[in-house]
Amino acid sequence: MEDPSGSGGWRFAQCFGDKGEVEDITEADIISTVEFDSTGNYLATGDKGGRVVLFERNEMKKGCEYKFYTEFQSHEPEFDYLKSLEIEEKINKIKWCKRQNSAHFLLSTNDKTIKLWKVFEKSLRVVSESNHHDGQRPLPPPTVKSHLRLPRMALQDNIIAAVPRKVYSNAHAYHIHSISVNSDQETYISADDLRINLWNLNISDQSFNIVDIKPVNMEELTEVITATEFHPTHCNLFMYSSSKSNIKLADMRDSALCFEEEEDPTTRSFFSEIISSISDVKFSHDGRYILSRDYLSLKIWDVNMENRPVKTIPIHDHLRGKLCDLYENDCIFDKFECVWSGDDQNVLTGSYHNYFRIYDTDTLNDVVLQADKSAFKIKKIGGAAPGQKLGAKNGARPNGLKDMMALDALDFNKKILHASWHPKEATIAIAATNNLFLYSAA
DSSP: OOOTTOOTTEEEEEEESOOSOGGGOOGGGSEEEEEEOTTSSEEEEEETTSEEEEEEEOTTSSSSOEEEEEEEEOOOOEEETTTTEEEOOOOOEEEEOOOOSSSEEEEEEOSSOEEEEEEEEEEEEEEEEOSSEETTEEOOOOOSGGGOOOOEEEEEEEEEEEEEEEEEOSOOSSOOOEEEEOTTSSEEEEEOSSEEEEEETTOSSOEEEEEEOOOSSGGGOOOOEEEEEEOSSOTTEEEEEETTSEEEEEETTSOEEEEEOOOOGGGOOTTHHHHHSOOEEEEOTTSSEEEEEOSSEEEEEETTOOSSOSEEEESOGGGGGGHHHHHHTTGGGOOOOEEEOTTSSEEEEEOBTTEEEEEETTTOOEEEEEOOTHHHHHHHHTOOOHHHHHHTTTSOOTTHHHHHHTSTTOOTTOBOOEEEEOSSSSEEEEEETTEEEEEEEO
16 A cells, blocks of 8 residues: 555654754753663663753553653763863763663763762651651640650651762763674673773773774874674674774674775765765664664674675765765764664664655655654644645645755754664654654554
8 A cells, every 4th residue: 555645654652852943942951862761661862961851651641752851961061171172061972781680780971071870769667756846737845755756757758869879980081972882791892093991880990991993103003993783692792883984893792894885986086085984883682683874874784794785775865965964064974873673674864854764674655754843744734744744735745744854945954863763662862952852653
């Protein structure tokens, strides 16, 4: 059956955040990372103001809906007096640790400092009766020993508390852009442009440098590390990508394998190196495949075949002719993330004008959706989803949003850089400037 909207069964479910116009947005409110936990019952966002906001699944609702759980200030702005540098409070990444007890543990990082947070429910108790009070009623002071009584505590309220259990600092000379928790739940890695460090979650004052690509002479610097991730099941394997368009799969016990595609010299241009720089890499949940994102495309690699990707998916080929403009406005340096679905059957990545695309990994059939404010206006009046609205204009047009994506009137200030996929369901969380959008598929 033809899907007239081109929405692939996806529908807008929820939106959190201020619904104002883009021009009025405070910089601190812009979402800089979004991450589901391993159960999908909790969702975390970090913003440029250093805040972490947690959402909890709303069990009262039938569908996959979330409600506000708690918010805390994770990082504050700092100043490095030695280097005369301001260190932003912006949260670059959040990673959940697997839940071991009733408390949640998650790692958050800004450019320089990683923190391990414990989030737990705590009951507040107050003194309900004592020698001087019975509830709110004052009592005369006891005159004889037998009138003395022990104070009694009563439950007043339950609150959600967030406390930093560990602070891992002073280990990176450059800006931290990636953290990844190992499958053993005991160690994690953190990466900046030139180094990757291995940490034990319980030891905050010591880390091991496991990758160092810093040249002796910095003038000879030709590449930087752009992303890193641990293998989902093998605790000795991890990978990292570079600005030189390659991915290295490394074994901490031995050596590294390099995934690299030969460049076609006929297509080489001034922008080749910039647009081929890999901005994100992700292992599939079974560890068999690697998903990588560069400026114009997504690539799926088989870990057993390092010379070329299994599939190359163009994301916004229509921008090839606009690379000069994108270089002028710095958009060519935007770092788009990519994610696998929980069953590894689909992949997702973002584009401009708040468009994002979901691809079937077998057929490469794709769905284009837009995280747009019209979504919740339409929901209020009971209309169609934004994809359906646009797709149905001038009759049924399966390429509704795809055609819109290629138009010249794209707003390059609106971009979908960060997203997360529910580990067990067809639900996705999309960060669109200062709003968090949730979409679900039937």
